[in-house]
Amino acid sequence: MAASLATLTASAAFGEYPERPIEMIVAYSAGGGTDTAARTLAPFIEKYLGNDASVVVVNKPGAGGEIGFTDLARADPDGYTIVFINTPNILTIPISRDTRYTMEDIQAVSNVVYDPGAFNVRPGSEFTSLDELVAYAKENPGAVTYGTSGTGGDDHLAALQFSRIAGIEMTHVPFPGAADVRAAVLGGHITMAAMNISEAIDLVNQGELVSLGQMDEERWDGAPDVPTFAEQGYEVVMGSDRGIGAPAGIPEEALNALQDAIAKTIEDPEFLEAAENQKLPLAYRDAAGFQDYLGSLGENLQQIWDENPWVQ
Incomplete structure (x- = not known):
């Protein structure tokens, strides 16, 4: 009791x-x-x-x-x-x-x-889709430089996973934060910015960046025109x-x-x-x-x- x-x-x-x-x-x-x-x-x-x-x-x-x-x-x-x-x-x-x-x-x-993570390039890039990115990277191993906000973060790991799935080699360029990555890709210092989609979508909507894909199972309502990686044949969710x-x-x-x-x-x-x-x-x-x-x-x-x- x-x-x-x-x-x-x-x-x-x-x-x-x-x-x-x-x-x-x-x-x-x-x-x-x-x-x-x-x-x-x-x-x-x-x-x-x-x-x-x-x-x-x-x-x-x-x-x-x-x-x-x-x-x-x-x-x-x-x-x-x-x-x-x-x-x-x-x-x-x-x-x-x-x-x-x-x-x-x-x-x-x-x-x-x-x-979700996303791959983003400037308008006029050598490639405008993930398939074109893969084809270019296979012809030019290591030539694609991608920026992230740091080693071991989601953007870096996503790029490693994508590279493994696609059978390509890209060169990682880490930065202190997403703002630095944006500045680097806009300035042409790196080929591609690996950033979360929310960090890139304003520039995408303004036509300053092109997003090659977002790494979710479904398209985010805030970026309905950006296809997922899976839609393009690459099973990367990160x-x-x-x-x-x-x-x-x-x-x-x-x-x-x-x-x-x-x-x-x-x-x-x-x-x-x-x-x-x-x-x-x-x-x-x-x-x-x-x-x-x-x-x-x-x-x-x-x-x-x-x-x-x-x-x-």
Whole structure:
């Protein structure tokens, strides 16, 4: 009877979740795309959690995201520390080096954004389709230079996967960020920019870039005229997911509350308008779906690493 009473008391107490501010870790600097998306999402999580919820965004940049992801993994699994997950970084870091966290330390809560990768060239390029790119690269091994925002990121890994599937060799040119990649391709310093589709679509719409394809299973509504890689015969699905994770072992009540709040946010007209203004390709997954997706993506990334390590 005493044990039952204690269980009921604890359950009733937890029913008031959240009772104190929730810390949302962003593993990157303030002002970037991840930080902006997180700060856009946070007020809506507060709104739908109710109980005067407060979600405080805390930037913990460094080591490609490892510092923030490690802090999450070491936090108490009580529902009061969550993280804004980025793929593939959260997965590739433990694959490519020894880390203080593994994916077993992290519980997926919900995915919010999937920003597909894309190959983009200037008008007047030697090629205007993926088939033409492959033909050119086969005739000129290594001549195609492609820029990305860094070694081991989704853009780089996508290019490696595409090269493997197509049987071609291209030359990687890493840059500090997407803005640098855009400047380099527009200036003619590189042949092609490998960027997320949301980072290129304004220039595509303005006629300053041509997007050869987007790496999703279906065309994003924001880029309906850009075919997928699969439509063109190349099975490459790669991009950057952005969602919410928590320490493994988070109480089920907190997990469900957070998941439900995010599901309602995705349907909120005000949030949808903000996401459209920021060019955020929304792709909701619940906790179970996101957890399974991270597992399968991790296996794919491990295969890429085993065949062609992106860090020597």
